Amino acid sequence: MFKNHNQIFAAPLAGITDKPFRKLVRQFAPDVSMVTEMISCHSLVEGHKNCIRNFDNYEDEGNIGTQIFGADPFLMGQAAKILQDAGAKWIDINMGCPVPKVATRAGAGAFLMKDHKLAGQIISECIKSVQIPVSIKTRLGWDESHKDWEDLVRVAADCGASFVSLHGRTRAQGYSGNSRLPQKPNLPLPIIANGDIKNISDIEHVQNLGYDGAMIGRGMLGKPWLLGLFCGTCTEPDNIGEIVLKHLDYVIDYYGAKVGIPMFRKHVAWYSSGMKNSAQFRIQINQILDEQELRKIIKDFWSVC
Ligand SMILES: Cc1cc2nc3c(=O)[nH]c(=O)nc-3n(C[C@H](O)[C@H](O)[C@H](O)COP(=O)(O)O)c2cc1C
Incomplete structure (x- = not known):
């Protein structure tokens, strides 16, 4: 290295x-x-x-x-x-x-x-x-x-x-x-x-x-x-869902929800790639425009408390 x-x-x-x-x-x-x-x-x-x-x-x-x-x-x-x-x-x-x-x-x-x-x-x-x-x-x-x-x-x-x-x-x-x-x-x-x-x-x-x-x-x-x-400054994350939610916070702070949510979909697709039921999850994500709804479905998918 x-x-x-x-x-x-x-x-x-x-x-x-x-x-x-x-x-x-x-x-x-x-x-x-x-x-x-x-x-x-x-x-x-x-x-x-x-x-x-x-x-x-x-x-x-x-x-x-x-x-x-x-x-x-x-x-x-x-x-x-x-x-x-x-x-x-x-x-x-x-x-x-x-x-x-x-x-x-x-x-x-x-x-x-x-x-x-x-x-x-x-x-x-x-x-x-x-x-x-x-x-x-x-x-x-x-x-x-x-x-x-x-x-x-x-x-x-x-x-x-x-x-x-x-x-x-x-x-x-x-x-x-x-x-x-x-x-x-x-x-x-x-x-x-x-x-x-x-x-x-x-x-x-x-x-x-x-x-x-x-x-x-x-x-x-x-x-x-x-x-x-x-x-060597971090380890594999325990819960990716928490990182996805933090990323969403930053995106909405920066772009606002109307512009940020559609832009964020590709990131959710990459975060969930290869996971069980991810294809279905992505279809759902692509239809959501409401921030709270998006947060809920991300929490459910990654079992974030
Ligand atoms: C979606 C996408 C956007 C890119 N945007 C830029 C860019 O703005 N400026 C740039 O110099 N290269 C850009 N690149 C090239 C990357 O910086 C990099 O050179 C290329 O993806 C190869 O590296 P990688 O295999 O690690 O991705 C882009 C590549 C992709 C796939």
């Missing part, structure tokens, strides 16, 4: 690692590093009111990086500054998102793996705009015949970035197949390994490959305590 808990990272997961989820993860794993969901530089700079995370404050969130995406270096710098002022401990730039809305139409995310010059301009502008560290998160490359992530790491290093998170798939792979990270080559920046890391032996594997940290994404779904288990 890595020596320092801050070498274990919670990955950015859009629609999942929001403030309520991070608050829960933090209780189990006080010292890990976390990255927010990606935030559009346009939305942030223009202060879009319908995007609640544009107004998050990070002062009380421990070691947290805020992730931005965009293709305009100036706006990315402005966005980085806003997040620094909101208490981010570092800025992470998304250079791996394969979703067409981001990578093709907006020329951001994974597209920057194709345009290292623009990637460098964005990194430089962010670094110029803030006093906190700047990192990038990327993939092996655009597709099988363009696996040039090492070149992008060198660009990032030349611009002054502090580290890189690397997902062991190409943009073309999306999330299919297995994440395959090579032995870490000799590079000028620390590299955090990401992709399909779900248990301690996966962490040890990437450590043996020479990586400087491990970033965990989907392994946390329905298991916000997972990073705490890795760090």
Whole structure:
């Protein structure tokens, strides 16, 4: 296992690692590093009111990086500054998102793996705009015949970035197949390994490959305590239902019941996955709009007193 808990990272997961989820993860794993969901530089700079995370404050969130995406270096710098002022401990730039809305139409995310010059301009502008560290998160490359992530790491290093998170798939792979990270080559920046890391032996594997940290994404779904288990700062929970109820409290505090309850359904599905009668339970959950009714059915399913 890595020596320092801050070498274990919670990955950015859009629609999942929001403030309520991070608050829960933090209780189990006080010292890990976390990255927010990606935030559009346009939305942030223009202060879009319908995007609640544009107004998050990070002062009380421990070691947290805020992730931005965009293709305009100036706006990315402005966005980085806003997040620094909101208490981010570092800025992470998304250079791996394969979703067409981001990578093709907006020329951001994974597209920057194709345009290292623009990637460098964005990194430089962010670094110029803030006093906190700047990192990038990327993939092996655009597709099988363009696996040039090492070149992008060198660009990032030349611009002054502090580290890189690397997902062991190409943009073309999306999330299919297995994440395959090579032995870490000799590079000028620390590299955090990401992709399909779900248990301690996966962490040890990437450590043996020479990586400087491990970033965990989907392994946390329905298991916000997972990073705490890795760090030895918690044990397997006795009653998952109590955690589900606490998560629901945080979601409703943050979004309100009307928006929060429909958003919470996916979490309930992950928490209950593989349990007896979970399919039936999910059908019921998906129809409930009332907070008290939702609490009752969660209590009944997990036998919470
Ligand atoms: C639902 C979902 C949302 C994601 N959102 C983001 C994001 O906002 N920013 C980002 O850099 N990567 C995002 N990713 C990619 C993850 O951070 C991670 O690189 C990928 O899931 C592989 O790691 P894992 O196997 O541990 O999940 C997302 C992945 C999923 C499945």
